[in-house]
Amino acid sequence: MTKQEFITQLRxxxxxxxxxxxxxxxxxxxxMIDDRIEDGITEEDAVNExxxxxxxxxxxxxxxxxxxxxxEKIKSKRKLRAWEIVLIAVGSPVWAALLIGALxxxxxxxxxxxxxxxxxxxxxxxxxxxxxxxxxSGIVFxxxxxxxxxxxxxxxxxxxxxxxxxxxxxxxxxxKLSVVLTKKIVLGIKNCFIKKEEx
Amino acid sequence: MDIQLKRGLLDVxxxxxxxxxxxxGYKIIKDVKPYIELSESTLYTILKRLxxxxxxxxxxxxxxxxxxxxxxxxxxxxKRIEEFKEEWKEIMSIYKFVIKEDEGDD
Numbered sequence: 589m590t591k592q593e594f595i596t597q598l599r600x601x602x603x604x605x606x607x608x609x610x611x612x613x614x615x616x617x618x619x620m621i622d623d624r625i626e627d628g629i630t631e632e633d634a635v636n637e638x639x640x641x642x643x644x645x646x647x648x649x650x651x652x653x654x655x656x657x658x659x660e661k662i663k664s665k666r667k668l669r670a671w672e673i674v675l676i677a678v679g680s681p682v683w684a685a686l687l688i689g690a691l692x693x694x695x696x697x698x699x700x701x702x703x704x705x706x707x708x709x710x711x712x713x714x715x716x717x718x719x720x721x722x723x724x725s726g727i728v729f730x731x732x733x734x735x736x737x738x739x740x741x742x743x744x745x746x747x748x749x750x751x752x753x754x755x756x757x758x759x760x761x762x763x764k765l766s767v768v769l770t771k772k773i774v775l776g777i778k779n780c781f782i783k784k785e786e787x
Numbered sequence: 788m789d790i791q792l793k794r795g796l797l798d799v800x801x802x803x804x805x806x807x808x809x810x811x812g813y814k815i816i817k818d819v820k821p822y823i824e825l826s827e828s829t830l831y832t833i834l835k836r837l838x839x840x841x842x843x844x845x846x847x848x849x850x851x852x853x854x855x856x857x858x859x860x861x862x863x864x865x866k867r868i869e870e871f872k873e874e875w876k877e878i879m880s881i882y883k884f885v886i887k888e889d890e891g892d893d
Contacts, residue, residue, distance in 0.1 A: 619856060644827075644828050
């Protein structure tokens, strides 16, 4: 093998490495071969003394940190994606509208869910207020002589208090459920973005 | 030989090869080869490692119409050789102890 053949093979097989690294290696081996030739060794023997290109390449790759190799791979992929960037930009009126639409649907569902919960809490609070109000007004009725009316109003108040307690548990459970659901929605959106980055 | 041990020995051998005067790749290999096996790719890795550790500096000079890289030892490199000598005094005394034990067994 001639020096030129050796260098060409080495350069080809080191393709996955950064360009500066390849040049540095090639320069190193060039100098090694040239110094041997200068020492009186024939070109072929000088090249043979370097060992096989495959062995050299596998040792170089073993010595190169994985992060460097991965970085190089990502770099070359990004170059290929130039046309994809154009496509993404051109198609933005379509996909952006769809994305905004999808997010709006999720958001509106989430808002309506919380609206139901808020209104349930409002009903519950009003039940409590009615219960207190009814009992007080019932007592007032009894003191003013309208005993039957008073007892009726107090009874209604106690009924409201019962409903209040019943609804309180329901509200609490629903609120908890919604908090869990909200967390799940947020997590789902995040996952969508992570998956996009990985791809 | 243990890989880690060999690595440490090769570092010191390369430093010794450039200790008295600046040297270049092929000459380092020729100087070290009678004592320890050293391939081109291994030498490249060692030189890089020693350069990163600031134990040597690299400069390029013209030689016979082409460029050649020369390696120059730094203070840190010289210190490493001295440390190596101290370490091996200790190792040699351990070695003598181990040998003596063997003789006792025989």
